[in-house]
Amino acid sequence: MDAAAVAETTHFGENPALSILENSGVARSSYREAAGGGQAAPTLSGRIAQWFDDRPQMPYLIPFFAYVALMAPGGMFGHAFGLDWEALWKQYHPLIYAMENLLAAFFLWAFWNHYTRIRWTHLPLGVIVGLFGTLLWIGIEYFDQHIGFSKVPDPATFYNPDVMLPVAWHRWAYLAIRVAFPSLVVPFMEELFFRDFLMRALVRGARFQDVPVGTFTWFSFIGMALAFGVNHAAQWPEGIAYGLLMGALLVRTKSLGACIVAHGVTNCTLYLYVIYSGDWQFM
DSSP states (O other), rough: OOHHHHHHHHGGGHHHHHHHHHOOOOHHHHHHHHTSSSSSSOOOOEEEEEHHHHHHHHHHHHHHHHHHHTTTHHHHOTTTGGHHHHHHHHHHHHHHEEEHHHHHHHHHHHHEEEEEEEEEOHHHHHHHHHHHHHHHHHHHHHHHHHSSSSSOOOOOGOOOOHHHOOOHHHHHHHHHHHHHHEEEEEEEEHEEEEIIIIIHHHHGGGGGGOOOTTTOOOOHHHHHHHHHHHHHHGGHHHHHHHHHHHHHHHHHHHHHHHHHHHHHHHHHHHHHHHHHHGGGGOO
């Protein structure tokens, strides 16, 4: 009988050498279990990573709501707790704005491996759509004010750096971060939240990861745009229109990267327009 035949007909219990190896393995396993070492205890970082793996929506929610939480008190709290929150918001606005963006950027970096891998395709189209988005945003707001659909806001409610920051380098430093963060941080945060997460969650709820990026349903498409509009408060009409524009770009290209580029171009050119025109309602 050749070696192959022996191998096919021999069982662990009939081969003394294999029997010893098997028994020694069982003995080692029993020893580890008895010593409490059957499996290495997970590290703290491992347990945290597993917690987020089990809750895939959290890496999308945390950066967005951390950003909103720092921004909200100035407009929502009024005179709660005996404080003038709007006055405090204006006084410390440059610091608050920098903090909320740095916090969002930190969370985006910390959770980066939990996000859907971004496709960086159709970027020239993203630039074109972004420029169109700037015209769309400005045009809708001016049109709404012209027909009386929305009121021309009181300039006293704006944060006007020409008034609030009399020192020239303070003013230019503020304007620099006011352009940089919306161009570099906010597009990642909002596109990941609204177009990557929410648009898919409105298709399949907690199992949104089963849905390919850019999947179209009327409910998810309109729902995402409405949520994006609400997120922009008084400028909700242009927010809804811009949400539809970004949604259409994503459905057409399946490229979240194109949406991020478009969003960055829109924010950058919009805020450069604000600095040039002095129309602070858009900032």
